[in-house]
Every structure is written in structure tokens, then in C-alpha cells.
Amino acid sequence: xxxxxxxxxGLLLTPMALSILVSFTPSRYLELPRDEWTLAWYxxxxxxxxxxxxxxxxxxxxxxxxxxxxxxxxATAMALxxxxxxxxxxxxxxxxxxxxxxSVALAxxxxxxxxxxxxxxxxxxxxxxxxxxxxPVAYLVLRASLKQVDPNLExxxxxxxxxxxxxxxxxxxxxxxPAVLAATLFALVISLNExxxxxxxATRYTETLPRVIWPNLRFAITPLVAAASVILLALTxxxxxxxxxxxxxxxxxx
Amino acid sequence: xxxxxLAPSALLWLAGVLTPLVxxxxxSLYSRGDISGEKRLDLLFYQPGTWSLESFAKVLTEPxxxxxxxxxxxxxxxxxxxxxxxxxxxxxxxxxxxPRGKIALILLIALPKFTNILVFVYGVKIIFxxxxxxPVVAGEVMLLVPYAALTIAxxxxxxPYHLVxxxxxxxxxxxxxxxxxxxxxxxxxVSAAAILTVLWSASAFLGPYLxxxxxxxxxxxxxxxxxxxxxxxTIAxxxxxxxxxxxxxxAYTMSAVRRRLA
Amino acid sequence: xxxxxEVSKNFGAVTAVRNASLALADGELLxxxxxxxxxxxxxxxxxxxxxxxGSGSVRIHGRDVTRLAPEARNVGMVFQNYxxxxxxxxxxxxxFGLRMRGVAKEERGARAAAxxxxxxxxxxxxxxxxxxxxxxxxxxxxxxxLVIEPAVLLLDEPLANLDRNERLxxxxxxRALQQRLRxxxxxxxxxxEEALAIADRIAVMDAGRIEQTGRALDLCLNPxxxxxxxxxxxxx
Numbered sequence: 001x002x003x004x005x006x007x008x009x010g011l012l013l014t015p016m017a018l019s020i021l022v023s024f025t026p027s028r029y030l031e032l033p034r035d036e037w038t039l040a041w042y043x044x045x046x047x048x049x050x051x052x053x054x055x056x057x058x059x060x061x062x063x064x065x066x067x068x069x070x071x072x073x074x075a076t077a078m079a080l081x082x083x084x085x086x087x088x089x090x091x092x093x094x095x096x097x098x099x100x101x102x103s104v105a106l107a108x109x110x111x112x113x114x115x116x117x118x119x120x121x122x123x124x125x126x127x128x129x130x131x132x133x134x135x136p137v138a139y140l141v142l143r144a145s146l147k148q149v150d151p152n153l154e155x156x157x158x159x160x161x162x163x164x165x166x167x168x169x170x171x172x173x174x175x176x177x178p179a180v181l182a183a184t185l186f187a188l189v190i191s192l193n194e195x196x197x198x199x200x201x202a203t204r205y206t207e208t209l210p211r212v213i214w215p216n217l218r219f220a221i222t223p224l225v226a227a228a229s230v231i232l233l234a235l236t237x238x239x240x241x242x243x244x245x246x247x248x249x250x251x252x253x254x
Numbered sequence: 255x256x257x258x259x260l261a262p263s264a265l266l267w268l269a270g271v272l273t274p275l276v277x278x279x280x281x282s283l284y285s286r287g288d289i290s291g292e293k294r295l296d297l298l299f300y301q302p303g304t305w306s307l308e309s310f311a312k313v314l315t316e317p318x319x320x321x322x323x324x325x326x327x328x329x330x331x332x333x334x335x336x337x338x339x340x341x342x343x344x345x346x347x348x349x350x351x352x353p354r355g356k357i358a359l360i361l362l363i364a365l366p367k368f369t370n371i372l373v374f375v376y377g378v379k380i381i382f383x384x385x386x387x388x389p390v391v392a393g394e395v396m397l398l399v400p401y402a403a404l405t406i407a408x409x410x411x412x413x414p415y416h417l418v419x420x421x422x423x424x425x426x427x428x429x430x431x432x433x434x435x436x437x438x439x440x441x442x443x444v445s446a447a448a449i450l451t452v453l454w455s456a457s458a459f460l461g462p463y464l465x466x467x468x469x470x471x472x473x474x475x476x477x478x479x480x481x482x483x484x485x486x487x488t489i490a491x492x493x494x495x496x497x498x499x500x501x502x503x504x505a506y507t508m509s510a511v512r513r514r515l516a
Numbered sequence: 517x518x519x520x521x522e523v524s525k526n527f528g529a530v531t532a533v534r535n536a537s538l539a540l541a542d543g544e545l546l547x548x549x550x551x552x553x554x555x556x557x558x559x560x561x562x563x564x565x566x567x568x569x570g571s572g573s574v575r576i577h578g579r580d581v582t583r584l585a586p587e588a589r590n591v592g593m594v595f596q597n598y599x600x601x602x603x604x605x606x607x608x609x610x611x612f613g614l615r616m617r618g619v620a621k622e623e624r625g626a627r628a629a630a631x632x633x634x635x636x637x638x639x640x641x642x643x644x645x646x647x648x649x650x651x652x653x654x655x656x657x658x659x660x661x662l663v664i665e666p667a668v669l670l671l672d673e674p675l676a677n678l679d680r681n682e683r684l685x686x687x688x689x690x691r692a693l694q695q696r697l698r699x700x701x702x703x704x705x706x707x708x709e710e711a712l713a714i715a716d717r718i719a720v721m722d723a724g725r726i727e728q729t730g731r732a733l734d735l736c737l738n739p740x741x742x743x744x745x746x747x748x749x750x751x752x
Binding site: 001002004005006008009011012013014015016017018019022030068071072073075076078079080083085091094095097098100101102103104105106108109110111112113128129131132135139189192193195196199200210213214217218221225226229230232233236237 | 256257259260261262263266267269270271273274275276277278281340343344346347350359362363365366368369370371372373374375376377378379380381396399400450453454456457459460463464474477478481487490491494497498501505
Binding site for chain 1: 561564565566585586587589591592593597599601612613616617660661664
């Protein structure tokens with residue numbers, strides 16, 4: 001039983017390991033490097049304006065996505081955790097809906113909508129689209145953390161003369177900052193890796209790294225794709241480290 | 255003030271979820287066959303005489319689309335079964351691990367989710383060889399197992415291990431203790447994972463597209479093809495509407511069953 | 517002084533406080549005594565502005581504060597779980613109210629340190645609340661509430677989370693401090709012994725209603741209702 005579990009886990013981790021190895025191959029084909037290792041594919045990546053441009057687009061869109069989704073998810077979580085609302089469950093359900101909607105359906109609708117707006121071909125349209133997917137995740141992380149904050153702490157701060165903004169600034173935010181960081185990293189990862197919505201919404205000027213990898217994956221696979229993948233991985237790996245820190249065993253909650 | 259806090263996500267939801275879905279619905283009811291992106295979609299809503307159920311008739315009756323939905327359902331069932339099986343295996347490993355081991359296992363299970371989905375699919379391609387049914391199933395299962403494993407692990411955490419020990423003490427073998435104690439008590443996690451896995455595997459797009467032959471194309475792949483290659487947005491929209499309707503009904507039924515069992 | 521006039525509060529279908537009227541003289545310590553769920557904490561939270569009164573009014577020094585936010589009332593409150601800010605040092609906790617009032621850094625440091633010394637906590641400034649004992653946390657909460665020189669001090673079951681020895685010592689210190697600062701104080705408790713030992717007057721509450729208000733002796737000798745007499749365990 002246990003051995004089978006580790007076998008499954010090993011299998012899950014193999015694709016990632018393979019693509020890292022292949023990115024160092026001297027061969028022109030997808031072969032594991034044997035005696036010789038090379039950085040040639042990375043050099044080619046950074047020598048190509050198309051790939052470098054895509055990397056820049058990815059970073060800009062990811063940063064915008066993190067900013068939008070974390071601020072709006074934090075505001076929503078504060079409202080829904082702290083206050084009584086009618087239709088609270090419906091609000092939450094609607095907010096989490098994009099997690100279970102087929103992304104091609106969202107993508108098709110978004111394409112039709114965005115083409116009518118000046119956002120077409122703009123980084124913002126992609127950032128908004130990615131935020132639709134990032135908000136549910138950011139919301140779940142922030143809600144869990146806000147529920148841990150004793151409402152009396154906020155009441156005490158009010159009683160000591162703090163206005164609502166000061167309560168947030170000096171009490172609530174410092175107490176949920178680990179969750180804010182975790183949510184930010186999740187949002188960055190979601191945006192950096194998103195492909196389905198991007199496939200529909202990106203134009204020549206807003207192609208992200210996954211969007212440039214895409215046609216290569218279907219048609220002409222070279223180790224350059226593996227190198228590009230590893231660069232993406234290097235961008236998202238810090239998020240995993242943060243997640244590990246977030247999950248670390250803690251004594252007590254407060 | 256409170257209402258204001260809800261404004262950003264509510265606006266994004268209206269613009270980024272509801273409006274696109276309304277557009278999909280409207281496009282699916284358009285009568286002129288194809289609407290490519292070049293046409294003026296903004297006038298669509300106001301044009302009289304452009305409403306029709308043609309695309310639905312086509313999607314629901316033509317054998318091609320029936321086969322498409324049939325294959326998608328079969329794939330979803332195969333993928334869900336395997337995902338739950340392997341997910342339970344991993345979730346159980348997390349449950350039985352030491353506190354430190356738990357965290358290490360959780361991180362390793364989550365690791366593939368932090369790598370790019372394209373990197374991942376690319377690796378699956380290397381392992382499972384030329385495109386076909388096996389790589390599609392393997393790819394989708396491997397994409398979904400981490401979620402199932404973590405959901406089931408969370409449910410198992412709520413099962414105190416001393417209950418199993420008590421059952422053993424009363425003479426149950428380890429296998430019957432598992433079947434009679436552990437498994438029933440972890441069912442809420444399994445059923446939650448099942449619902450999510452069915453929804454996600456039935457709308458599978460990347461796996462079938464990148465790892466499959468045309469015979470393994472799903473509804474979602476066909477949507478992309480109609481949008482980008484055939485430029486028939488009406489059919490794509492109708493496929494989307496039918497897919498969402500089926501998924502909604504499935505989710506509703508499964509949650510009702512889940513509540514009944516709980 | 518603080519005055520409640522016919523204050524009522526409902527939570528949905530439940531009436532937590534029903535037509536409560538009370539008036540405290542300057543420097544008086546009044547104990548609100550009643551079983552759990554009788555509405556005494558709600559009454560206290562209405563005084564602090566943490567809950568809005570459904571009807572009736574609250575006046576502090578003659579000013580109607582019924583609709584004022586907590587930060588506009590200048591009322592000090594010690595919460596039952598102390599509600600110390602876990603991410604701040606003891607000194608930062610005590611300074612917080614002064615900081616919100618825009619008091620300069622040196623002055624607020626000096627005032628906070630003086631207040632900590634008054635409650636008997638010299639030398640703990642740099643520590644975090646989690647490193648302190650229950651009694652020490654209680655003192656920090658008290659210093660934090662008092663340093664803003666509030667018009668009224670509100671204490672919600674201040675001794676409930678302490679062990680017996682600490683409770684008796686803290687009770688006496690609390691009374692001494694209150695007398696020394698001459699601060700108008702409302703103390704909420706379910707413990708009649710505590711109320712008898714510390715309060716100038718006692719208000720007995722049951723099911724959201726103030727049954728009787730008076731000196732301890734009056735309550736014992738002339739209970740206004742069977743509930744009051746049962747609560748004091750004496751037959752009048």
C-alpha cells in the first residue's frame with residue numbers, strides 16, 4: 001500500500017524532473033543529457049526577442065493579477081467574515097464559481113466581451129481574466145486566516161481611538177499578513193501558469209510565456225521549450241517554499 | 255462601508271464571469287450560423303430576427319456531437335475512478351505519516367501544481383509516448399490526483415486513529431477495520447473530491463488537446479477548435495451551454511446524494 | 517458619570533437587554549451581576565459603543581453618545597479575554613491609544629511606562645503578551661485602558677480567567693487603583709462574592725432586565741424580586 005503510494009507520488013514528480021533534465025541536453029531533440037550538459041537552450045531563450053518579450057509580459061500580468069485579486073479578495077473576505085449579510089452563502093458561491101466552470105466556456109465568453117472593449121490587446125484584460133481564477137483561491141486562504149483573528153482585538157482598537165482604516169492598518173493586516181503573502185504567491189503562480197484563458201485573450205502584444213510555449217508543444221518540440229518551462233518553474237518555485245512555511249507546524253493559534 | 259468592501263470583487267465578477275456567460279448564451283442562440291470575431295458583436299443583442307435554436311438542434315442531434323459528449327462522459331468516469339483511487343492512496347499515506355512527514359508529503363503532492371501545466375504535460379508526453387487514449391487518461395489523472403489526495407487527506411485527518419485501534423481491539427482485521435471504520439468516516443472527503451473531479455475531468459481541455467489524437471478530443475477541445483479554426487462561435491457557444499447545463503445537473507445531483515448519505 | 521436610559525437591544529428574535537436604566541456617579545464602581553446570558557456583557561458593549569442600542573440612550577457627562585462609534589467615546593474597556601494585540605510588545609499595546617490620539621512619541625512612551633508601573637508591571641515593556649501570565653496580561657489590558665484617561669472604565673469579567681490566589685490579589689488591587697484614580701467604573705461579573713467585595717453599588721440582571729440596583733446591604737435585606745433574593749442566597 002505504502003509503496004504503491006510512493007510510486008504514484010514519484011510518477012507525479014517525474015514530468016517536472018524530466019523537463020528540467022532535458023533543458024540541459026546538447027541534443028536538438030528531446031533527449032536526456034548523457035555525458036555533456038549545456039546551457040545553450042537558456043542562451044537561446046534569452047537571445048530571442050520573442051521569448052524575452054513573453055517573459056516580460058508574463059511578469060507584468062502576474063503582478064497585476066496578484067494586486068487585483070489579493071486586494072479584492074481581502075476586502076471581500078473582511079466583509080463576509082466580519083459582517084452579517086443576507087445572501088452570504090450566495091455571495092460565496094458566486095465568488096467560488098469560476099473554480100468549477102469549464103475554463104473554455106469562460107474563455108469563449110471573455111473573448112466575445114473583451115473584443116468589444118478597449119482592453120483588447122492590453123495587459124489589463126489578461127490580468128482581469130487571470131484574477132477571475134485567482135480570486136477564489138486568494139479568498140479561501142484569506143478567509144481561513146481572518147477567521148482566526150479575534151474580533152475583540154479589532155473592537156479593542158476601536159475603543160482605544162482607532163478608526164476603521166487604522167484598525168485595519170495596525171491590527172487586522174499585521175495579523176493576517178502571512179495569509180496575504182501566501183495569497184499573493186498563489187495568485188502569481190496561477191497567472192504565470194494560466195494557458196486556457198490566455199489562449200483566447202492574448203494578442204501579439206500580450207503573449208505570455210505559456211502562450212509562446214503552446215504552439216511549440218503541439219508541433220515542433222525542441223529542448224528550448226524545456227528551458228522555457230524551467231524558467232517558469234524557477235519563477236513559481238518560491239511560492240512552494242512559502243506554502244511550506246505557511247503549513248509549518250505551529251504551537252497555538254494566537 | 256461594508257457594501258463598499260464587496261464592490262471590487264462584485265464588479266470583477268459581473269464583468270468577468272456573468273457578462274461572459276450571458277454572451278455565451280446569446281451567441282448560442284444566434285441564427286446566422288457563424289459569428290466570427292470580425293463581426294460587430296455589440297449590435298447582436300438588439301437585432302431582431304437573429305434568434306434561433308438551430309445550433310442546439312445541431313449539437314444535440316448530430317452523431318458527431320453525440321459521440322463527442324459520449325466520449326467526454328466516458329473519459330470523465332475513467333479519470334474520476336482512477337483519480338479517486340490514487341488520491342485515496344496518497345491521502346491515506348499523508349494520514350498515516352508522522353507530523354513532519356505529513357508536511358513533506360503534502361508539499362511533494364502539491365509540487366506538480368506549482369509547476370507549469372505545460373511543463374507537466376510535456377513530461378507526461380515523454381513518459382507515455384505517442385498521443386492516444388492512455389496518455390490522455392494518465393495526464394488528466396496526474397493533473398487531478400493532487401487535489402483529490404489533499405481533500406481526502408483533510409477528511410481523514412478528522413478520523414481519530416484510536417477508533418481504528420478500537421476496532422482492531424474488538425477483533426477486526428486491519429482490512430475490515432479499514433472497510434468498516436476508516437473508509438466510511440472519510441466518505442465526506444471522498445465525495446467532495448469526487449464531485450470536483452467529475453466537474454474538472456468533464457471539462458478537460460489541455461490533456462486531450464495536447465496528449466490526444468482527434469479521437470480523444472473532448473467537448474472543451476471542440477469548443478476551442480470551433481472558436482479558433484472553424485470560426486463558428488455559435489456552435490462553440492451552444493457546446494458550452496450544453497456542457498455547463500450537464501455539469502450543473504451533475505453537480506446538483508451529486509451534492510443531493512452526498513447530503514443524503516451524510 | 518455615565519447614564520443609561522431605557523436601553524434595549526435585540527439580536528434577531530432574542531432580547532438581550534430590555535429597558536435598562538442605570539446612572540453612575542463620578543468615581544463610583546458599579547457591579548452588574550447576573551448569570552451568564554443575562555445580557556450584562558451586551559449592556560457593557562453598548563456603553564463602549566461595540567454594540568448599537570436598539571432604543572434608549574447612553575450619556576457620558578451629559579453628552580449623548582448613543583450613536584457614536586467606539587473611537588469617539590473615550591471609554592476604556594478591558595475585555596474578558598483581554599484582547600491584547602499579539603503582534604505588539606507590552607509597551608506598544610499600552611501606547612496604542614495614545615498613538616491613535618497623536619500624542620508625541622516621547623510623551624506616550626513616558627505615560628505608558630508610568631501606567632505600567634502603576635499596575636505593577638515595571639520591566640515587562642519589551643515582552644510580547646503571549647510571554648506573560650494571565651494576571652500580567654490582565655494588568656497590561658488595564659494599563660492600556662487607563663492610559664487614555666477614559667471618562668468611564670468598563671471591565672468584562674476581569675477576574676474570571678485567573679486562578680483563585682491571583683483573583684483575590686487582583687481584586688484588591690483593582691479596587692485600590694479605582695479608588696486612587698477616582699474613575700467611574702462598570703464591572704460585569706457572575707460572581708456575587710466578587711461584586712460584594714469590590715462594588716459601591718450592585719445592579720442585578722436577569723433575562724435582559726435590571727431587577728434591582730442598590731448597595732449590597734439593601735439587596736440582601738430588601739430584595740425586589742425572588743430572583744434577587746435567590747441570587748444572594750439570603751431570605752429577606
